[in-house]
Amino acid sequence: MNDIATNENVANPHENMQHLDIFENTNLFKKERATRSKREKVVKETIEGWLFSMWPFVGYCLFALVPFALSVYLSFCDLHVWNIRNAVWVGFDNFVYLLFSSKSQFWWSLLQTLYYFLSLPLGLFLGLGSAVLLTSRIRLKKLFRTILYIPNVCSSIGVTMMWKLVFHRDYGIVNSIITAMGGSPVSWFTTPEVFMPLVIFTTTWGAGAGSILFQAALEQVNGSLIEAAEIDGANKREVFFNVTLPAISPTTFYVLTMNTIGALQAMGTIQLFSQAGSTSGYGPMFTSGPFEGKYAGMTTVYYVYMMSIGGGTEGSGKSSAAAWMLAIFILAVTRINFYMSDKWVSYDN
Amino acid sequence: MAKEEAIYNSQNFKPNKKKVFRPPYLCYFLIILYSLYILLPLYIILISSFKSDFDATQPIFQWWPEHGLSLAGYRRVVLWWSMILGGLRNTFLYYLPTTLISIFVNASAAFGFAKLNWKGKNAIFGFLMLTMMIPGTITMTASRMYMSILKWDSSALPIIVPGLFGGIGTVFFLRQYIMGIPDDLIGAAKIDGMSDIKIFLTLIIPLSMPALTTQAVLGFIGSYNSYLGPLIYLSTNTDAWTVQLVLKWCSEQYQNLTNVMMAFCAVGMFPLILLYLLIQDYILKGISMSSGLKG
Numbered sequence: 023m024n025d026i027a028t029n030e031n032v033a034n035p036h037e038n039m040q041h042l043d044i045f046e047n048t049n050l051f052k053k054e055r056a057t058r059s060k061r062e063k064v065v066k067e068t069i070e071g072w073l074f075s076m077w078p079f080v081g082y083c084l085f086a087l088v089p090f091a092l093s094v095y096l097s098f099c100d101l102h103v104w105n106i107r108n109a110v111w112v113g114f115d116n117f118v119y120l121l122f123s124s125k126s127q128f129w130w131s132l133l134q135t136l137y138y139f140l141s142l143p144l145g146l147f148l149g150l151g152s153a154v155l156l157t158s159r160i161r162l163k164k165l166f167r168t169i170l171y172i173p174n175v176c177s178s179i180g181v182t183m184m185w186k187l188v189f190h191r192d193y194g195i196v197n198s199i200i201t202a203m204g205g206s207p208v209s210w211f212t213t214p215e216v217f218m219p220l221v222i223f224t225t226t227w228g229a230g231a232g233s234i235l236f237q238a239a240l241e242q243v244n245g246s247l248i249e250a251a252e253i254d255g256a257n258k259r260e261v262f263f264n265v266t267l268p269a270i271s272p273t274t275f276y277v278l279t280m281n282t283i284g285a286l287q288a289m290g291t292i293q294l295f296s297q298a299g300s301t302s303g304y305g306p307m308f309t310s311g312p313f314e315g316k317y318a319g320m321t322t323v324y325y326v327y328m329m330s331i332g333g334g335t336e337g338s339g340k341s342s343a344a345a346w347m348l349a350i351f352i353l354a355v356t357r358i359n360f361y362m363s364d365k366w367v368s369y370d371n
Numbered sequence: 372m373a374k375e376e377a378i379y380n381s382q383n384f385k386p387n388k389k390k391v392f393r394p395p396y397l398c399y400f401l402i403i404l405y406s407l408y409i410l411l412p413l414y415i416i417l418i419s420s421f422k423s424d425f426d427a428t429q430p431i432f433q434w435w436p437e438h439g440l441s442l443a444g445y446r447r448v449v450l451w452w453s454m455i456l457g458g459l460r461n462t463f464l465y466y467l468p469t470t471l472i473s474i475f476v477n478a479s480a481a482f483g484f485a486k487l488n489w490k491g492k493n494a495i496f497g498f499l500m501l502t503m504m505i506p507g508t509i510t511m512t513a514s515r516m517y518m519s520i521l522k523w524d525s526s527a528l529p530i531i532v533p534g535l536f537g538g539i540g541t542v543f544f545l546r547q548y549i550m551g552i553p554d555d556l557i558g559a560a561k562i563d564g565m566s567d568i569k570i571f572l573t574l575i576i577p578l579s580m581p582a583l584t585t586q587a588v589l590g591f592i593g594s595y596n597s598y599l600g601p602l603i604y605l606s607t608n609t610d611a612w613t614v615q616l617v618l619k620w621c622s623e624q625y626q627n628l629t630n631v632m633m634a635f636c637a638v639g640m641f642p643l644i645l646l647y648l649l650i651q652d653y654i655l656k657g658i659s660m661s662s663g664l665k666g
């Protein structure tokens with residue numbers, strides 16, 4: 023019997039004693055115990071939640087954050103073999119080399135990365151354009167939809183082989199059209215001027231993934247908004263630019279962000295195309311003109327790759343340093359992307 | 372009254388009764404053009420793979436081989452058959468268990484994020500979303516070094532183990548899907564005395580099977596096609612090559628015989644395209660679902 027109950031009993035002798043006995047061993051009317059059990063419940067829930075959900079986080083820490091930290095260390099070292107014990111601390115030398123040395127291709131590679139960004143508006147245009155077409159009143163929509171997504175299940179190896187044949191110097195279809203029209207055949211994979219346009223062109227082949235996303239967004243645009251605009255006398259083009267386009271802007275932003283990140287790390291195609299031209303893996307080199315000595319198609323990610331893993335002489339220290347500067351660049355681009363998005367992305371549908 | 376009538380009679384207000392349905396020819400033209408852009412290269416692969424050596428090396432590209440179809444290309448592929456089978460075996464060995472385990476891990480994480488209340492949930496989820504913005508390739512060199520510290524380089528572990536922990540992209544997608552499962556259902560199961568684990572295994576997994584299958588298939592297609600990872604870690608060890616590495620190496624032995632090159636290409640690409648065509652409904656629905664949440 024606890025004190026309060028006893029006191030109460032004394033004060034009110036007619037109070038129903040049985041009730042007190044029933045509640046005595048429960049938590050219901052005892053604030054202290056109730057909070058403790060609630061706290062226990064929260065702890066239990068939290069442990070359970072972590073057990074359910076922490077694995078991707080753990081994986082990210084183990085296989086992305088640790089290498090991240092390692093790459094900070096590496097960027098201050100000079101190292102040419104895959105053994106961390108051979109690392110020699112060199113301070114900021116790697117950064118100085120990349121930014122100021124005449125042998126460094128870092129600035130050039132940033133330029134090439136920006137060049138490669140041309141594939142973004144192209145892809146966006148193709149994705150959105152085909153999505154608009156596929157949500158119009160045409161038959162066989164499903165068939166076309168299916169076709170558009172095919173490139174996304176093809177391997178980069180296969181796709182590269184395919185383009186290697188299409189643009190083959192001697193037996194390719196493009197060159198046979200050029201010669202049929204009286205031109206001379208172009209060696210697509212070894213001519214620096216056409217190398218990057220070729221890469222960009224072949225990238226657009228896979229723009230269909232964006233198309234699927236845009237279609238889903240277009241189908242969700244609130245029909246009454248369009249009707250209202252039509253009643254107000256807007257023509258089709260005005261409706262599209264003033265109603266539909268703002269309504270799907272979140273999807274546009276999503277596709278643009280994902281494609282930007284994709285473009286920043288695109289190197290599978292570039293690596294394979296470069297190898298198609300020469301066995302060293304470096305793309306075709308400009309031999310004259312203002313870009314003399316620079317490799318076409320040398321985007322920053324590919325530069326990072328070539329310096330260490332690709333067999334370049336610069337080593338993993340400089341490679342990591344370049345990777346870090348690329349990271350800053352990516353951060354800036356993403357920041358700009360988000361900043362701009364405030365101006366044109368609307369989330370009220 | 373007169374004003375309202377005038378509005379009703381005006382062109383804009385009338386329903387489209389007067390409009391005669393005219394097929395949108397321009398739309399057809401453009402979409403067929405785009406489809407051709409995608410399909411023609413695939414046709415070129417297919418037809419070139421069936422050319423004879425002579426037809427394949429003509430300076431003028433032949434849309435249909437002059438000397439008829441020939442299996443010369445595929446005959447060379449068969450020569451490498453044991454190597455290709457070895458590659459296929461490796462690909463399935465590395466990626467099938469990874470895909471299955473990671474989809475389970477992803478589903479469990481998605482369930483935690485969608486339906487459970489726990490401290491730190493939003494922080495962890497936000498952090499994971501943020502990591503999607505950071506391209507993994509920038510730690511390429513450091514990862515390679517990390518694997519050599521772990522003594523995992525020149526084994527398949529670097530391409531297997533990180534995948535086991537799942538990926539945030541799939542978690543995000545599955546989370547949206549699981550959020551669509553009614554809370555009442557889970558509440559009822561809880562009143563019946565089911566634990567969270569039991570709810571996950573007997574309720575959530577069966578209910579989200581379509582989404583899980585889609586993601587697993589997409590994940591496996593991606594792994595099957597992956598090239599850089601295997602290239603970085605396995606290129607020195609021929610026996611460990613995945614099918615993609617095998618096909619690339621083999622086709623390089625026939626640089627000037629385009630029919631053989633394309634036969635290898637077809638062997639690598641068309642099985643997956645067929646698989647995709649068989650289950651495209653699932654896949655396309657899955658992809659548009661993942662976007663619908665954002666639009």
